[in-house]
Amino acid sequence: MKQACIDKPTIKNPLSRFVTEEAIAHYLHLKTEEIYKIDCWAYIVHVVGKRTSIFVSYADLPPILGVSSPTKKDFNKWRKRLRTRKTNYAPSFWEAFYCEELEKSQSLGKIVSWENLISQLKHLISQESLQQIERVLAAEKARLEKQNKGKN
Structure with a gap:
């Protein structure tokens, strides 16, 4: 990216x-x-x-x-923006963005890195969006594990 x-x-x-x-x-x-x-x-x-x-x-x-991981100051800026928008959750396009990035990932290491990043953001993402991201995450993990087994 x-x-x-x-x-x-x-x-x-x-x-x-x-x-x-x-x-x-x-x-x-x-x-x-x-x-x-x-x-x-x-x-x-x-x-x-x-x-x-x-x-x-x-x-x-x-x-x-x-890039460097989100910091406490970054989270404060996101929370402030959410308050300004009078909402509790990040914009809905974050779900589509993360799902697309997960689908583009070509290695289990990359998937795990995305999983770690998304786990830091759980409180910013709506429950429905989080569930969809987790479904895509599980599917991509399974796809890559199957792909890796086929190579061995």
Whole structure:
């Protein structure tokens, strides 16, 4: 997964490490090739895409693998964003994003890493979304285990 920010400011937002084309595409219901430019500013992300130019909050985007793990400060920013939106749970696109990332995973190690990350986020994700993610997680684990047994 490739980070997508073109940093503008000298002050970098700590959540900018979670900005990816895939996450933005899920958030805006676009294909990744329909996103032309992502600018990470101090407090907000500016996205230019097919038929759209929009500002996105860093706190709307889900954490990913390949960068440093979420910190207590990150969780506080997500909780604050949820309060602002008057909701208890992360945006629903997080479910689709995580399910897609699990399905793209090619190794059990990667699946386990996603599982560990998602377990840290359980209190941010709705119960229904969490159940769906866990179903996909179990299916992908079984697929990869079966695939690995076939190689031996």
